[in-house]
Amino acid sequence: MSATDITTTVTAAPAKAEGQIPWRAIFSVVCVVVPVSLWFAPLPIPHPAQGAMAISSFMILAWMTNIMEYGAAGLIGCLLFWALGIAKVETAFSGFANDTPWFLFGAILIGTAASKTGVPQRIGSFVVSRVGTSYSRLLLGLVVTSFLLTFFVPSGNARLVIMAAFAISIIEVFGVGKGSNIGRGMFLVLTYTAAIFDKMVIAGAGAITAVGNITRFGGVDVSYAVWFIAFLPCALLTIFAAWRFAIWAYPPEVESVNANMEEIRAKLLGNLSWTPMAKKATLLSLLAIALWMTDFIHHIPPSVIALAVALIAFLPFVNILDVEDMQRTNLMPVFFVAAALCMSNVAQATGALKLLTDFFFGSITPVLSNKLLAVPALYWGGFTYHFATASEISMLATSLPVLMQFAKTHHLDPLWIGMIWSFSAGGKLFAYQSAPLVVGHSYGYFRHIDLIKIGAVLTVIEFVGLAISVAIYWPFLGI
Secondary structure, three states: OOHHHHHHHHHHHHHHOHHHHHHHHHHHHHHHHHHHHHHHOOOOOOHHHHHHHHHHHHHHHHHHHOOOOHHHHHHHHHHHHHHOOOOOHHHHOHHHHOHHHHHHHHHHHHHHHHHHOOHHHHHHHHHHOOOOOEHHHHHHHHHHHHHHHOOOOOOHHHHHHHHHHHHHHHHHHHOOOOOOHHHHHHHHHHHHHHHHHHHHOOOOHHHHHHHHHHHHHHOOOOOHHHHHHHHHHHHHHHHHHHHHHHHHHOOOOOOEOHHHHHHHHHHHHOOOOOOHHHHHHHHHHHHHHHHHHOHHHHOOOHHHHHHHHHHHOOOOOOOOOOHHHHHHOOOHHHHHHHHHHHHHHHHHHHOHHHHHHHHHHOOOHHHHHOHHHHHHHHHHHHHHHHHHOOOHHHHHHHHHHHHHHHHHHOOOOHHHHHHHHHHHOOOOOOHHHOHHHHHHHHOOOOOHHHHHHHHHHHHHHHHHHHHHHHHHHHHHHOO
């Protein structure tokens, strides 16, 4: 199953579930009634700002309730901004002229090239086959592999599908099934970390959305390398904590596969051969990572690197990607990110953003001005706000522009605040908060209560790791 298939499945799931049809109808009504009410309400604010709020409320509610595909809802909002005279066409669709959606587009194509040529499978086979034969070591190998794949496959959904195939192969060798602790522990850890790692590396749509908003509305440049280095201690802590939690909460029925390691290696690698195309795809992926990691030296924007490397894959003498790959690529996440930026740009141009900033953050200036108090306020504030949104992407897209505007107005560090708020999107308790959690749960290896358990534990552990990093480690990085 491809990343495109997964995205489509996750988006369409609510419509197919019988029990959710009445809720879907209710949510649809709400998404119409609230914007119309805001449009005609006798508010003492300029009409352009009020209209921007009304249309933005439709977009936000559609994203929160997941009544339709995120990208489609965003494009409808952009069209309404233009058609109803709230903004000129160059403002209503200004998000498409931003480098953020193009960064995501390039990253998706790089991931397509890597997956098409078996790069993830080779990485998985290399790591897992060298960690040992015990369940504990194999589980650690899977988590480390998932983290490494974040650089090559910039989609939590796609990575999870790849890692799920690895996990199922290993579970079969252990001779256990879906009701086993081995299966539950593996899938639970892989599912939860797939949704977290995207925030620690500027790879997935969530982190790219965050960086775009920090750059656009915070007025600061964000380095790919600095972002990765800043969150590296939290990433290592997450890997260790998730691994230990699974072993403690779900002790394995079988401790080791002993002589069956060759069978695992064969299952992971399959029939892949080291073809010229695979070599070229690996070199291109490594080139992109090397350039991203050294952006503080050459100062080439990550979006330029992503798009350039992706387009190189189409060149005749490279010939890794073709028109069929482009046709199979799901571009709706790109449209969603662009539409979210359009919404924020219109809100800023009409004055609606300033009104929202004053309303939401007017009383917490003393808290954010004190870095000791700001870390828990931002982290737990973002964690709480996330309960109201359907995904971390919509959580970041709807909140960061307002937060960045507030930071600039009150002379606070937009990068510092934006990075903490973005990281807070990683903590989750329920599947609806992230598409990878929905996908992972659909395999049937763990229950919702298991997700709540690991979510509660890792959310607290990551807060501790973030607080220590911000206080001791970040100052050395100039953050």
